[in-house]
Amino acid sequence: MTVRLSHDTIWINESHSVGAHSEHVSVYLIDLGGEYILIDSGSFHHRDSIKTAIDRETDGEGIDALILSHSDYPHSGNVDEFRNEWDDVELVASSGSPAVQGLPTDARKCSIGGELEVLGRKFSFIDPPLADRSHTTWIYDHESGILFAADGMGSTHTAADRNKTAAELEGGISYDHIYEFHHDTLVWLRYVDPSKLRGAIEDILEEYHPTYIAPIHGHPIPANALDEYMEKLIKAADQIATEYEVPGQT
Amino acid sequence: MPREVRDSLYWIQECGADRSNFVEETSDPNPVWYNEDEELHIGQCAYLFTDDQTLLFDTLSPASSDRIIAVLDELLAGDDLDYLAVSHPDVPHAGNTARILREYPEATLVAPKYGTGHELYHLDDAMHVGEGDTIDLGTNTVAFHEATFLDAALHMWMTETTTNTLFPVDWFGYPHTNSECGLFADEFDHAITPDRLMHFHGRVLFWYQYVDVEKVNAEIDQLIESYDPDLLAPAHGNVVRENVSDHMRLMKQVVQDINQDGRVGALG
Numbered sequence: 329m330t331v332r333l334s335h336d337t338i339w340i341n342e343s344h345s346v347g348a349h350s351e352h353v354s355v356y357l358i359d360l361g362g363e364y365i366l367i368d369s370g371s372f373h374h375r376d377s378i379k380t381a382i383d384r385e386t387d388g389e390g391i392d393a394l395i396l397s398h399s400d401y402p403h404s405g406n407v408d409e410f411r412n413e414w415d416d417v418e419l420v421a422s423s424g425s426p427a428v429q430g431l432p433t434d435a436r437k438c439s440i441g442g443e444l445e446v447l448g449r450k451f452s453f454i455d456p457p458l459a460d461r462s463h464t465t466w467i468y469d470h471e472s473g474i475l476f477a478a479d480g481m482g483s484t485h486t487a488a489d490r491n492k493t494a495a496e497l498e499g500g501i502s503y504d505h506i507y508e509f510h511h512d513t514l515v516w517l518r519y520v521d522p523s524k525l526r527g528a529i530e531d532i533l534e535e536y537h538p539t540y541i542a543p544i545h546g547h548p549i550p551a552n553a554l555d556e557y558m559e560k561l562i563k564a565a566d567q568i569a570t571e572y573e574v575p576g577q578t
Numbered sequence: 579m580p581r582e583v584r585d586s587l588y589w590i591q592e593c594g595a596d597r598s599n600f601v602e603e604t605s606d607p608n609p610v611w612y613n614e615d616e617e618l619h620i621g622q623c624a625y626l627f628t629d630d631q632t633l634l635f636d637t638l639s640p641a642s643s644d645r646i647i648a649v650l651d652e653l654l655a656g657d658d659l660d661y662l663a664v665s666h667p668d669v670p671h672a673g674n675t676a677r678i679l680r681e682y683p684e685a686t687l688v689a690p691k692y693g694t695g696h697e698l699y700h701l702d703d704a705m706h707v708g709e710g711d712t713i714d715l716g717t718n719t720v721a722f723h724e725a726t727f728l729d730a731a732l733h734m735w736m737t738e739t740t741t742n743t744l745f746p747v748d749w750f751g752y753p754h755t756n757s758e759c760g761l762f763a764d765e766f767d768h769a770i771t772p773d774r775l776m777h778f779h780g781r782v783l784f785w786y787q788y789v790d791v792e793k794v795n796a797e798i799d800q801l802i803e804s805y806d807p808d809l810l811a812p813a814h815g816n817v818v819r820e821n822v823s824d825h826m827r828l829m830k831q832v833v834q835d836i837n838q839d840g841r842v843g844a845l846g
Contacts, residue, residue: 346694353698371698399669399846400730402698423846425595427641428622430669440844455784455841460730461668462782463846512694515731519789519797528788574796576803 329491330381333540333548334472336360340381341490342374349484351509352545353402356476357385358469363392363447367467367476368544369406378406379413390414393446395438396421397478398464399429403544407431420446422453422465429463440465452536456480457528458514466532473539475532481561482509482546494549500556501547507564509545518572522565529558580626580649581760581817583809584741586717588626589817590649592642593619593759600753600777600843611768616755620778620845622670623813625745626653627738630716633661633688635736635745636813637674646674647681661713663688663720665747665813666733667699670846675700688713692724693732701732708734725749726801727783727794737805744807744822750829751778751814763818763825770818772831778814779832780842791837795830802826 331339338357343350355378356367364386370378382391394417396404404421411417411432419435426435438444438453440463445451450470458480467476483505485492494501510517533554541549541557549557580588596617601607612618624636624646632654638646650659659682664672667689679685689696689704691711696702707713707722718740725733727749736745752774758766779786786794802823810818810825818825 344695344698351694353695372700373698401667401669401700402695405698422844424844425641425846428594428639428670428673429846430640430673455844457788459784461846462729462784463844513731515728515733516783516785516789519794520785521788521790524788569790569793574793574800576800577796 330385331491331493333474333493333542337469337472337474338385339542339548340378342370342377343485343490344373346484346512349505349508350487350490351484352482352490352543352547354544356542357382357391358449358472359385360447360449364389365393365395365446365449366391366410367395368397368403368478369394369410371402372405375406375409379410391417393418393420395446395451395467397467397476397544398461399423399431400461403478404431418446420444422463424463438465454532457525457532460514468536468538473537474542475536475538475540477541477543479513479545480543481541481549481557482513482543484508485547492547494547494553494557497547500553501549501560503560503564506557506560507567510561510564511568513545517565517568520565520569522562522569525565526558526562579760580653583811583817586628587738587741587743588628588653589811590624590626590638590646591621591760591816592623592638592645593621594641595619597753604842606773609773611766611771611774613755613757616757618753618755619759620751620753620814623811625811626650627715627718627720628653628657629718631660631713632657633663633713633715633720634659634678635663636665636671636747637662637678639670640673643674643677647677650678650681658682659685661686661688663736665735666690666730667701668730671747671813690732690734692734693730695732699732726797729782737807741809742807743809743811744805745811745813747813748782750775750810750812750826751782753777754816758816761816763816764820770825770828772828772835775828775832776835776842778845779829780836781845783836784841786833786836787840789833789837791834794833798826798830798833
């Protein structure tokens with residue numbers, strides 16, 4: 329299913345089951361008016377449906393560039409297939425060791441903390457406070473103001489709510505879904521100091537003022553819903569940390 | 579060349595790209611353990627048990643696809659591979675799974691039971707293991723554990739009870755120079771130090787910058803106490819055969835330094 333977040337950015341959402349709920353494994357398509365950039369390639373599990381959505385949204389033209397948040401199968405599972413499907417797709421990736429990460433050697437490297445122009449569009453590649461791989465980057469589109477967040481700022485969801493942005497959910501994204509995602513995905517949060525985490529994320533938000541946070545694993549969060557999400561996120565991090573006691577330390 | 583750590587336990591190291599820039603970009607570009615005339619590597623390791631039953635733990639990265647097959651062919655010497663256990667589906671650790679299973683179709687794929695989305699990693703049909711699960715290989719018995727320090731949830735560590743070996747994954751990694759490739763840590767000219775460990779953990783366990791240091795360091799103490807290993811076989815460092823607990827204790831300073839100074843870069 330696709331949802332247009334802005335005049336030039338389309339959320340292509342896919343999900344997989346996580347117990348009683350589901351978790352998004354999304355990609356985002358940026359329409360440059362005849363050329364297209366895909367943020368992440370999605371999982372092999374969702375390959376056919378992602379390809380169908382891209383074909384539909386691009387009138388069969390396909391993508392011209394693919395920017396990876398990191399090399400991990402739910403994000404990079406379709407790189408080779410999409411580059412074979414559509415001609416001359418430029419690959420941009422944060423990995424400094426493409427051979428080790430199983431990526432094509434012609435990938436253009438984006439440095440974490442740096443900027444690049446891709447098809448004339450300016451992107452920043454942000455060091456994310458919430459991540460599960462060393463070379464994960466959050467990708468900020470300077471044109472739309474959308475911050476694409478991999479492996480953080482996420483949430484689980486019910487099947488009925490899969491296609492909704494945070495603004496379309498009654499009461500916003502539920503605390504329980506935010507907690508469930510972060511507890512089950514970023515296990516290291518059991519050691520976190522929530523105030524340090526809050527500060528790190530707020531520094532990014534203050535620098536970039538995103539119009540949307542567009543997570544790979546959650547509902548897109550518009551700017552006016554961010555404060556609410558942040559309060560729930562930090563509360564969830566605090567709960568995760570509080571619940572965990574080092575064995576033998578009680 | 580793979581090295582025999584103990585009878586029927588082999589360490590297979592992939593050295594990877596030159597990472598000399600990691601040292602040269604720091605405030606101390608000439609640490610005692612570094613030689614600027616040599617390359618610096620942070621590699622991947624796999625471990626092979628050639629017991630009555632054979633087991634490979636991790637696969638090296640796709641950059642060593644041909645090599646891991648050649649090494650397995652050499653060390654197994656015509657025997658089957660019975661188990662392929664992947665610590666987590668990160669590409670540098672599990673990237674050769676499909677190829678190894680094609681070469682050894684009778685092998686049972688073993689994967690962590692932790693986390694979600696096994697189907698997204700082709701692990702849905704694997705033998706899922708975790709804390710309390712063991713595989714008897716004959717002389718050796720391996721046990722699987724929830725990882726103490728980890729990046730993603732779908733992750734496990736391993737121990738072996740006969741040799742009392744702990745196999746930490748994405749913890750206690752550190753760089754080595756050309757002349758240290760394939761050496762045990764006790765064969766180095768210079769002891770492992772916190773600043774050396776920092777080059778790995780300051781990149782991979784970047785989240786240490788957001789933690790309660792006291793809590794993490796209590797966990798390190800608990801780790802040492804609960805396992806008290808005689809051998810440390812890390813996924814991203816050379817094998818440690820001596821003074822293992824003292825080596826593990828070095829990590830407490832590393833946690834403090836990352837928490838105070840932030841991450842030093844990325845790796846991957």
